[in-house]
Amino acid sequence: MREDAAALARRLARNAEAVCRHYLSNGRREGGWWTVGDVANTPGRSLFVRLQGPEAGRGAAGKWTDAATGEHGDLLDLIGRARGLESLRDVLEEARRFLSLPTAQQPEPRAPVAAGSPDAARRLFHAGQPIKGTLAETYLRARGITYLDDLLALRFHPRCYYRADENAPVETWPAMLAAVTDLEGTITGVHRTWLARDGSGKAQVATPRRAMGRLLGNGVRFGVVNHVVVVGEGIETMLALRCVLPSLPMIAALSASHLAALVLPACIRRLYLAQDNDHAGIGAAATLTEWAGRAGIEPLALRPRSADFNADLRQISPVDLAAWVRIQLAPEDVASIRQMALHDLGSRG
Secondary structure (H helix, E strand, O other): OHHHHHHHHHHHHHOHHHHHHHHOOOOEEEOOEEEEOOOOOOOOOOEEEEOOOOOOOOOOOOOEEEOOOOOEEOHHHHHHHHHOOOOHHHHHHHHHHHHOOOOOOOOOOOOOOOOOOHHHHHHHHHOOEOOOOOHHHHHHHHOOOOOOOOOOOEEEEEEEEEOOOOOOOOEEEEEEEEEEEOOOOOEEEEEEEEEOOOOOOEOOOOOOEEEEEOOOOOEEEEOOOOOEEEEEOOHHHHHHHHHHOOOOOEEEOOOHHHHHOOOOOOOOOEEEEEOOOOHHHHHHHHHHHHHHHHOOOEEEEEOOOOOOHHHHHHHOOHHHHHHHHHOOOOHHHHHHHHHHHHHHHHHOO
């Protein structure tokens, strides 16, 4: 299959401009390059595809680089990313289809990916791009969330399908994607937040937040869990806390019912529960607290001053929020985060 891939990459390189016009139709030729915003075909000039050069090696035609993200590859990589394809087999089949080549070996028929399945969720997430410089970053900053380092669980899709119900027409809106993963890090679902076209808030649609895939027991993870973890409901709630507790790993369970059912790694020794101040949030935190006590885990509540921690972050200064949260922490965690939190808060003004 490696030889097959190399041969296809060379054939694609001979037709680099045609590949770009097909898969990156929102771009344009500029001299010996094709320029476009990214592999998701967003208009712009961040991604450069070399149109001329040898078929392989240094300076080869078809080599591309995204100056905004540092991502790079050949035309097979580009096709896979543009179409959201996960396996090399699927990428090669797509390349053969584009080149009008017969398949080398007819594969066994396989069932289509079911809508809303974990496979569909993985495909959608991988079709996204890093959030830096996108409307997803604009959206988070508008909600007061400014600490945006190492958010590998979040991606941005410029044209994510939205349908209000089964009888409504399909629309496309920009969306922030969040990977829902299990304890092994496997993507089991994806949460979508459809955004306004300028990123200033959520899209003006009936349900701007939806999740798909296998969610129960899993969550959106920020950081690597060791012995201490912070868990809560919403993505923005946990990202707001992360602005003042940048060194603690966090998990967003996406809802109160999923928070109560969250599966945690066996290494946990101390569990912070960032509860929302409503009946469902308080009840879910109580359920998880009871479970943690039976499992020999120290449970500690983190209570917001208002409805949730993102509301707190927008209503009071980050320094005041840090002080409010800090008095609720175990002494060991105060000692480990104080210097980093104060440094980050100071650098952000």
